[in-house]
Amino acid sequence: MKIVEVVLTPVAFRDPPLLNAMGVHEPYALRSVVELRCEDGVVGLGESYGDLAFLDQIRKVAPELTGRDVFDLPGLRRTVARTLGGAVFADEHGLTGGFSVSKTVASVYALFEVAALDAQGRRLGRPVVDLLGGRVREEVDFSAYLFYKYGAHADGTQDHWGEVLTPEALVRQARQMIDRYGFTSIKLKGGVLDPDQERDGVLALADAFPGHPLRIDPNAAWTVPTSIRVARELDGVLEYLEDPTPGIDGMAQVAARASMPLATNMCVVRFEDLAPAFRAGAVGVVLSDHHFWGGLRDTQALSKTCEAFGVGLSMHSNSHLGISLAAMVHVAAATEHLTYACDTHWPWREVDVVAPGALEFEGGAVAVPDGPGLGVELDPDALARAHEDYLRCGQTKRDDVTYMRNFVPSFQPHTARW
Ligand SMILES: O=C([O-])[C@@H](O)[C@@H](O)[C@H](O)[C@@H](O)C(=O)[O-]
Numbered sequence: 001m002k003i004v005e006v007v008l009t010p011v012a013f014r015d016p017p018l019l020n021a022m023g024v025h026e027p028y029a030l031r032s033v034v035e036l037r038c039e040d041g042v043v044g045l046g047e048s049y050g051d052l053a054f055l056d057q058i059r060k061v062a063p064e065l066t067g068r069d070v071f072d073l074p075g076l077r078r079t080v081a082r083t084l085g086g087a088v089f090a091d092e093h094g095l096t097g098g099f100s101v102s103k104t105v106a107s108v109y110a111l112f113e114v115a116a117l118d119a120q121g122r123r124l125g126r127p128v129v130d131l132l133g134g135r136v137r138e139e140v141d142f143s144a145y146l147f148y149k150y151g152a153h154a155d156g157t158q159d160h161w162g163e164v165l166t167p168e169a170l171v172r173q174a175r176q177m178i179d180r181y182g183f184t185s186i187k188l189k190g191g192v193l194d195p196d197q198e199r200d201g202v203l204a205l206a207d208a209f210p211g212h213p214l215r216i217d218p219n220a221a222w223t224v225p226t227s228i229r230v231a232r233e234l235d236g237v238l239e240y241l242e243d244p245t246p247g248i249d250g251m252a253q254v255a256a257r258a259s260m261p262l263a264t265n266m267c268v269v270r271f272e273d274l275a276p277a278f279r280a281g282a283v284g285v286v287l288s289d290h291h292f293w294g295g296l297r298d299t300q301a302l303s304k305t306c307e308a309f310g311v312g313l314s315m316h317s318n319s320h321l322g323i324s325l326a327a328m329v330h331v332a333a334a335t336e337h338l339t340y341a342c343d344t345h346w347p348w349r350e351v352d353v354v355a356p357g358a359l360e361f362e363g364g365a366v367a368v369p370d371g372p373g374l375g376v377e378l379d380p381d382a383l384a385r386a387h388e389d390y391l392r393c394g395q396t397k398r399d400d401v402t403y404m405r406n407f408v409p410s411f412q413p414h415t416a417r418w
């Protein structure tokens with residue numbers, strides 16, 4: 001089945017002022033939506049980053065795909081690598097590790113691979129999970145992804161979550177999210193407040209939600225000694241500690257002294273990073289993310305590799321919409337070695353580009369959608385509105401650091417600050 005046209009639509013959707021080690025989320029999150037229009041009227045959907053530097057790369061590749069067989073994934077990967085010709089996409093926030101040619105190819109390929117698999121599934125009348133080998137689980141568990149946050153954006157726009165800067169407010173946010181979605185495990189985005197305050201936040205969550213596995217992710221905001229101290233203070237409380245400190249060497253020093261496994265989506269972000277990290281004993285859990293790990297099939301390869309080395313696998317997320325959530329659910333449902341509930345930013349968005357109904361949370365889990373392919377349908381009006389928002393919002397890249405300076409003029413990112 002040949003690809004006849006590739007349509008790329010950058011979109012933007014409202015995002016609350018969520019805090020992290022690099023600053024604060026801007027009023028809109030940016031994404032790209034791809035439609036692979038194929039023979040017989042079949043259309044495959046994909047979703048990924050919306051930064052201009054990423055759009056520049058996918059815009060180079062898109063015209064090269066027309067006339068290609070949508071079932072030829074190795075050919076698709078070769079076309080991506082050849083067309084990019086060594087280009088590097090640098091997502092300046094740095095929250096998902098370094099940049100490289102291989103990570104850029106993996107990221108661009110992933111967007112088109114998901115769309116190709118969606119098209120294949122629609123053509124065959126089978127869900128993507130079946131193309132990945134079939135279901136090992138019917139539904140996929142997600143964690144409540146909590147953020148410290150401001151009560152309003154720089155222009156005064158508020159949201160229903162309110163300000164969250166204290167343990168009490170964190171517990172309130174967790175309760176709102178758990179009441180609505182039923183999550184049974186909790187992740188806290190840290191690297192925002194003094195580590196002692198964040199430790200107290202975790203302890204308050206542990207008290208309020210007994211039996212809910214907990215994690216904290218300071219995105220490398222802590223030094224090695226601070227990480228070791230906080231790990232000791234949260235002994236028996238955390239299921240894993242995510243990216244407390246920068247780099248494989250630093251993580252290895254913490255891992256040697258911490259009782260809980262360390263997880264990462266910062267120091268292991270490509271297959272090339274696995275050997276040095278595993279050799280150093282730096283990580284006990286790798287956070288997969290098909291958007292930069294080379295798509296759904298490479299995510300499965302990552303899982304197998306982790307299993308062989310006795311390393312756990314969880315799933316990282318960034319602000320995203322329903323096409324990405326569907327892809328995350330399909331790959332998670334087809335991947336046996338997935339040892340923790342996945343992350344998702346889903347509760348933070350209010351609109352979507354897909355028609356409602358296919359993706360529902362129950363007990364913190366999402367069942368694999370029924371339909372062929374990814375099982376989600378594009379809502380053309382919603383897509384048009386989100387594209388209008390993209391054109392109107394004036395943002396062209398994610399820049400939490402500069403936006404943070406509206407609130408704290410002297411702000412510098414918090415890498416190994418504490
Ligand atoms: O949305 C955020 O601010 C997160 O900090 C995100 O960008 C990270 O990449 C991510 O969720 C993580 O686990 O590090």
Ligand SMILES: [Mg+2]
Nearest residue numbers: 217242243265
């Ligand atoms: Mg992380």
